[in-house]
Amino acid sequence: xxxxxxxxxxxxxxxxxxxxxxxxxxxxxxxxxxxxxxxxxxxxxxxxxxxxxxxxxxxxxxxxxxxxxxxxxxxxxxxxxxxxxxxxxxxxxxxxxxxxxxxxxxxxxxxxxxxxxxxxxxxxxxxxxxxxxxxxxxxxxxxxxxxxxxxxxxxxxxxxxxxxxxxxxxxxxxxxxxxxxxxxxxxxxxxxxxxxxxxxxxxxxxxxxxxxxxxxxxxxxxxxxxxxxxxxxxxxxxxxxxxxxxxxxxxxxxxxxxxxxxxxxxxxxxxxxxxxxxxxxxxxxxxxxxxxxxxxxxxxxxxxxxxxxxxxxxxxx
Numbered sequence: 001x002x003x004x005x006x007x008x009x010x011x012x013x014x015x016x017x018x019x020x021x022x023x024x025x026x027x028x029x030x031x032x033x034x035x036x037x038x039x040x041x042x043x044x045x046x047x048x049x050x051x052x053x054x055x056x057x058x059x060x061x062x063x064x065x066x067x068x069x070x071x072x073x074x075x076x077x078x079x080x081x082x083x084x085x086x087x088x089x090x091x092x093x094x095x096x097x098x099x100x101x102x103x104x105x106x107x108x109x110x111x112x113x114x115x116x117x118x119x120x121x122x123x124x125x126x127x128x129x130x131x132x133x134x135x136x137x138x139x140x141x142x143x144x145x146x147x148x149x150x151x152x153x154x155x156x157x158x159x160x161x162x163x164x165x166x167x168x169x170x171x172x173x174x175x176x177x178x179x180x181x182x183x184x185x186x187x188x189x190x191x192x193x194x195x196x197x198x199x200x201x202x203x204x205x206x207x208x209x210x211x212x213x214x215x216x217x218x219x220x221x222x223x224x225x226x227x228x229x230x231x232x233x234x235x236x237x238x239x240x241x242x243x244x245x246x247x248x249x250x251x252x253x254x255x256x257x258x259x260x261x262x263x264x265x266x267x268x269x270x271x272x273x274x275x276x277x278x279x280x281x282x283x284x285x286x287x288x289x290x291x292x293x294x295x296x297x298x299x300x301x302x303x304x305x306x307x308x309x310x311x312x313x314x315x316x317x
Contacts, residue, residue: 015234
């Protein structure tokens, strides 16, 4: 007979964990493991990585989940290895091989030409093995059923691209790209442009928005920490708001702002504002400023602020 499972006592946890996602684990599985290690009540992530991909996966806990959507639009950087001469159904090493071709000698000039061709604004056809939906159904569901559906090309941007042959049939791709760019498709298209086709053998996200892989923690490292030290590895909630203009309110205005009321002041118009209270300093939420008026967008609750500050009563709410 199986022993009864130990029930985990959940607790309020607020902040951002920069996880170095391991190979073979889905983003949700990685999230649930971290949530269990932190004994957190509420958690979410800022966009998924494929199980075959490793690297930067910001995980949001508690109040940070209110701002996770903002990070979906962030630029992302990747390192990938593409096997030239072999195309697969999925564009990566997990798919069935659909074509093999000889790999020609690729002179530096040709590589530089292809690199320039795929830098800047490009059109990409989303892969069938993706979570994009058509008629309410994910494309990968059609792919698993052996059905290919028509997809329209989408405009994406490759801000930086570096191509390097590490072996005659192995290409290293380093790219910084806009939201919605598929690196598997980029690898396939580059292979096609080189005249031999390609698929990804490895994919690693090395940066997303302001977060770099050097800041990340693995699940094994998190688990090895004493439980009392794990929360200390979280970044504050406002780490998700690096591009927001900071505005600090006094006690009276902070209380009104948290009630959803607009505040008028001498602020310049700004589409993204991070609002703080000053006694003590604490994030209250986000807003935008129009015609000198501070208009609330997403607000933390007084209970969340109290939990983050670790005090009985937050002084500014």
